[in-house]
Amino acid sequence: MTVQAQSTVTGTVTDANNGDPIPGVNIMEKGTKKGVVSDFDGNYSINVSANATLQFSYIGFTTKEITVNGKQVVNASLTEDTSTLEEIVIVGYGTQKKGNLTGAVSTIDAEVLENRPVSNVMQAIQGSVPGLALTVGNAGGAPGSSMNISIRGVGNLQGTGSPLVIVDDIPLSDPSDLNNINPDDIESISVLKDASSSAIYGSRAAFGVILVKTKSGEGVSGHVITYSNNFIYSSPTKTPEMMNSLDFANYFNLSATNGGGAPIFSDDVLGRIKDYIADPINTPVTVPNANGTKWEQYTGSNANTDWFDVMYKDVVVRQQHNLSFSGNENKVNYNVSGSFFDAPGIMSFGDDTYQRYTLNSKVSSKMNDWFTFNANIRIAREDLDRPSYDPGLYLHNIARRWPVNGVVMPNGSYSDGSEIPFLLGGGRRVSKDLSTNAGLDLIFEPIENLKIKTSLYYQRGTSNITSHSAKVSVTEPDGQDRLIRQNNSFTRYASESNYVSPNLVISYEKSLNEIHNFSGLFGFQQENTDYSSLTSSKNDLITDNVPSISTAVGEDNVNDSAGAYATQGYFGRLNYNYKEKYLFEINGRYDASSRFAPDSRWNFFPSISVGYNVAKEDFWTIDRINMFKLRYSTGSIGNQNVSNYLYISRMPINTNLWWLGDSGRPNYTTTPGLISPDITWETVKTDNYGLDLAAYNNRLQMTFEYFIRSTDNMFGPAERLPALLGTSAPQANNASIETKGFDFSIQWKDNIGDVGYNVGVVLSDAVTKVTKYRNPNNLLNTFREGQTLGEIWGFETLGLYQNQDEIDNGFDQSTFWGGVWKPGDVKYNDINGDGHIDWGKSTSDDAGDQKVIGNSTPRYSYSITAGLDYKGFDFSMFWQGVGKRDVNTGKQDPYTFGAVGNQWQSAAFVEHADYWSEDNTDAYLPRPTFNSAWRNQEVQTRYLKNGAYVRLKNVSLGYTFSTDIMEKLNLKKLRLFVTGENLLTITDMPTMYDPEATGGYWGSGKIYPLQKSLSLGLNVQF
Known part of the structure; x- marks a missing residue:
């Protein structure tokens, strides 16, 4: 040695x-x-x-x-x-150097997705890009649910302002289809936010574009097999806590007597409630009724049940598995991957399950120096199996279930005072969705710098849903089964859609001594979409054991629909830069849509953008600043998100109107409604001002953008016609909105010795105002000129009345809700000074004592990222939040107030115990009452909620084994990780609400709970 x-x-x-x-x-x-x-x-x-x-x-x-x-x-x-500035970014129909971008483009690379190993693409990109908003929809955290996506605020008043999502050059039919993609397959994501960057995609890109590129075999050395998994342990982030049954009974009794009614619970039942709380083992949850034929429920029951604890599981285990094969050899590269995701829901009864299967294949072959062949196919299958019981009604009912009702009766039968019998035996709803996306590219390069790309893209989606509503029974004290749902039925739904798009793109680029740099492209795109659906339902199944249309004997009910539309566009782009210092880009697209009449079908939409990298000037002497680029862009895009063929008269067939006599009325049609022959494109115009800064050898990077986006010629209501005409006027292009806002991001990446670290902040804001809308009376219940979207109109609250003298000497509220006002009721302010509290004419000119008290639009959306790495260990965390938002939960909201119009619509959470009484005069809530409760529950400042929050969305710790260990194991890579999602939330929202999910199909808070999770996984390469 x-x-x-x-x-x-x-x-x-x-x-x-x-x-x-x-x-x-x-x-x-x-x-x-x-x-x-x-x-x-x-x-x-x-x-x-x-x-x-x-x-x-x-x-x-x-x-x-x-x-x-x-x-x-x-x-x-x-x-x-300079590799950061040389980074190649995917843009419309091509790529550009990051340092040469002049439009508003943000990127998300694979590292971000790898550091947040989640099963859902929407979760992975939430908060990663300024201006890209992903918010929870009414489905909440239900299995298979998706999020709402928007770029830079509200797009239009019709709610059709979602961005276009394109995966490997193939547009998705709906942004929610992002959930079909396995996050592990994604290589990079670009978000195009202004007109200059997205206009080249035409009418579907009016409100931005999300470009997703999946992994290929390019850059792979040899052949690689990669396997990863993720086992996820999920539980609800939060659910309301119900009062115990004794507090509940006393609360409901007080609410009844405060309204002038009799107590709901007798002394005998109150005694049984106390006995059960003291000794639940030896005390039955209820007793038979007087004749022994039914179990006592509600006013006669004595259990102590928190229905939120009962109806949701404490934890469920989900799992994801990914397997990919990739390689690059002999001018052929490929990547073939598959994944399986199993996500059971958190419902305790009548399991709800979601499963997703994906297959992705990309092959590229450079046949010779001038010809390249690309082919890719992506298949996704989604299966959702849940009880057929209406999920919105289920979520609505949980809060209304009385704690005195037991889960299981003394004879073992489930209580009919809950949804459990319906969830377990009321039938299932099963949906199976299959989507197939395929693309073929033929790329010719006949001479240097010239590329001709011909492509054909195809997309097919099918959906098959069966829904069985079964008869439901419970067993009563006398041993008899009693039907609590008398009828049964079966429904089958099937739909399909097809999308075909041929494309041709010719591009050329030339550099003259790296001083004058030119590039340009010209292209053609055709899109054809057709769709159809068929629904068949039938009542009176002969047996619930074999549910089908053929085993039902009731009347057939069959409906179908079909349609088609097409777009066509010619587009071009020209880029020039001088020494990558002065930057110029111009885009144009000439678009047509079959949704408009032939004379209104075509329109031209141009855009232009410029940039100036001051740091490349000879006079620039600030060495620590590597890039100081100023950008401006302006342009317009057409929007055609309207129903098909509004310019064609349609005559509906009616078959279901009653007619005198026994023969029935023959089928007939009615006079068609008025059409819109002149309806045409909405025009979305954006002005974007940007600053890009890189400093300290690109360790510090910052971008700031200010934008103004106006949507003109929006579809709005036409002038009212005389009622004698018998129909209303069609919509017209007569409305406009304007959105102003900013996007900001900053990141620092450095190392101290062996410790690498990074920190970043993303911040954005957008405010939308209505600049034109036909509302001659300025009614508050619809849009109006000058309105800021999200405005909340309500009353100003001065507190709660403490005694009769305050009532007698206060403002006259009798014209408001009449009746007798008492201590503990809400004291409203007389804003207009007329001595009376009222709504006026509910117009902006005469709103009575109402005023704008808040705004529901999320403001100052932000995220904070931080990461560390040290000798194979890596740690990252991601915080996401909203800086300002007002939440109006609505009138007579049981989540906020508890006692509302009657005992059947009311709730009783622990927070509702803070009500006014002579012993609790500083209470938050007014005195509880079932009669005239609405007088205290108008939209008002006192019960407007602060919806701002910050949430620890993701925290991850991983370890990648060193090279010498990998060599001994004959592996290329091995990484173990543990990840947490939604582990901590900071907010002023009341505890019964999740600040990220305040909506719901049936009202605020009535939403499938979001979940926090802890997951373990590995990633291994062979």
């Missing part, structure tokens, strides 16, 4: 650009683990062998290697790493 002589080598590391010392540089002896870090003055000292090679590395600089060759002093000068 020969031991090489060791010697001490010293030196200084400096910036080659300005000679400044660089602290914190890693100096490693190549091929060993021996290393040091330069000090504050850039100096270092290391013991190495005489012929060692030193590696100098630091974020923002190019790694440099120097051989010692027996020297005792080795100085190193590092050059700036």
Whole structure:
């Protein structure tokens, strides 16, 4: 064995650009683990062998290697790493250098998705891009649910302002189809936010574009097999806590007597409630009724049940598995991947399950120097199986279930005072959705710099749903089964859609001595879509054991629909830059849509953008700033998101109207409604002002953008016609809105020795105002000119009346809701000074005592990211929040007020115990009452809620094994990780609400709970 002589080598590391010392540089002896870090003055000292090679590395600089060759002093000068600015970004029908972008484009790379190993693409990208909003819909956290997507606020008043999502050049039929994609398959995502960057995609891109590129075999060395999994343990983030049954009974009794009624619970039942709470083992949950034929429920029951605890599981286990094969050899690269995701829901009874299967295949072959062939196919299957019981009604009813009702009766039968019998035995709803996306590209490069790409894209989606509503029974005390649902039925729904799009893109680029740089493209796109659906239902099944249309004997009920539409467009783009200092881009698209009449079908939509990288000027002397780029863009895009063929008269057939006599009325049609022959494109115009900054060798990167987007010629109501005409006027292009806002992002990435770290902040805001709308009376219940979208009109609250003197000397509220006002009722402010509290004419000109008290639009959406890595260990966390938002839960909301119009619509949570009484005059809630409760429950400042929040969306810790261990295991990569989702929330919202999910099909808070989770997984490459 020969031991090489060791010697001490010293030196200084400096910036080659300005000679400044660089602290914190890693100096490693190549091929060993021996290393040091330069000090504050850039100096270092290391013991190495005489012929060692030193590696100098630091974020923002190019790694440099120097051989010692027996020297005792080795100085190193590092050059700036411009790879960040040279990064290639996917844009419309092509790519551009990140440093040369002039439009509003943000990117998400695979590293972001890998650091947040989640099963849903929407979860993975939430908060990653300024201006890209993903919000929880009315389905909440139900299995298979998707989020609402928007870019830079509200697009239009019809709610059709979602962005276009394109995956591997194939548009998705709906943004929610992002859920069909396996996050593990994604290589990069670009978000196009202004007209100049998205206009080239035409009418479907009016409100932005999300470009998704999936992984290919390009860049892979040899052949690689990758397997990853993720086991997820999920539980509800939060659910309301019900009062115990005794507090509930007393609360309902008080609410009844405060309204002038009799107590709901007798002393006998109150006694049984106390007995059950004291000894639930030996006390039955209820008793038979007087004649022994039914179990007592509601007013006669005495259990102690928190229905939220009963109806939701504490934890469920979900799992995801991904397997991919990729390679690159002999001018052919490929990537074939498959995944399986199993996501059971958290319902305790009548399990709800969601499963997703995906298959993705991409092959590219460079046949020769001038011809390349690309083919890809993506298949996704989604299966959702849940009880057929209406999910909205289910969520609505949980809060209204009385704690005194038991889960299981003394004879073992489930209580009919709950949804449990319906969930377990009321039938199932099963949906199976299949989507297929395929693309074929033929790329010709006949001469240098010229590329001709012909493509054909195809998409097919099918959906098959069966829904069985079965008879439901419970067993009563006398042993008899009693039907609580008398009827049964079966429904089958089937739909399909087909999308075909041929494309031709011709592009050319040329650089003259790297001074004058040109590129341009011209293209053609045709889109054809057809769809159809068929629904068949039938009542009176002969047996619930074999549910089908053929086993039902009731009347047939069959409906179908079908349609088709097409678009066609010619588009072009020209780019020029001078030394990558002065940047210019112009786009144009000439579009047509079959949804408009022939004379209104075609329109031209141009855009232009410019950029100026001041840091490339000779006079720029601030060495630490690597890029200081100013950008401006302006342009317009057409929007055709309206119903098909509004310009064609249609005569509906009627078959179901009653007619005198026994013969029935023959089928007939009615006079068609008025048509809109002149209806045409909405026009979306955007002005975008941007600043991009990179400093400290690109370790610091910042972008700020201010935008103004106007949607003109929107579809709105036409002038009212005389009622004698018998029909209403069709919509017209007569409305406009304007959105103003900003996007901001900043990131710092650096290392201290062996510790790498990064931190980033994303912030955005958007406010939309109505600039034109036909509302001559300025009614508050519809849009009106000058309105800020999201406005909440309501009353100003002065507090709660404390005594009769305050009522007698206060404002006259009798015209408001009449009746007798009492201490504990709400005291409203007389804003218009007429001495009476009322709504006026409910117009903006005469709103009575109403005023704008808040706004429901989320403002100042932000996220904070931070990460560390050290010798194979990696840690990251991601916070997401909303800085300002007012939540109006509506009038007579049982989640807010508890006692509302009557006992059947009311709720009783622990928070509802803070009501006014003579012993609790500082209470939050008014006195509870079932009679005239609405007088205290108008939309008002007192019960407007602060919906701002910040949530720890993701925290992840992982370890990637070192190369020497991988070699021993004959692996290319092995990483283990643990991840948490939604683990912590900071908010002022009442505890019964999730601040991220305040909606619901049946009212605020009545939503499938979001879930927090802890997951374990691995990623291994062979």
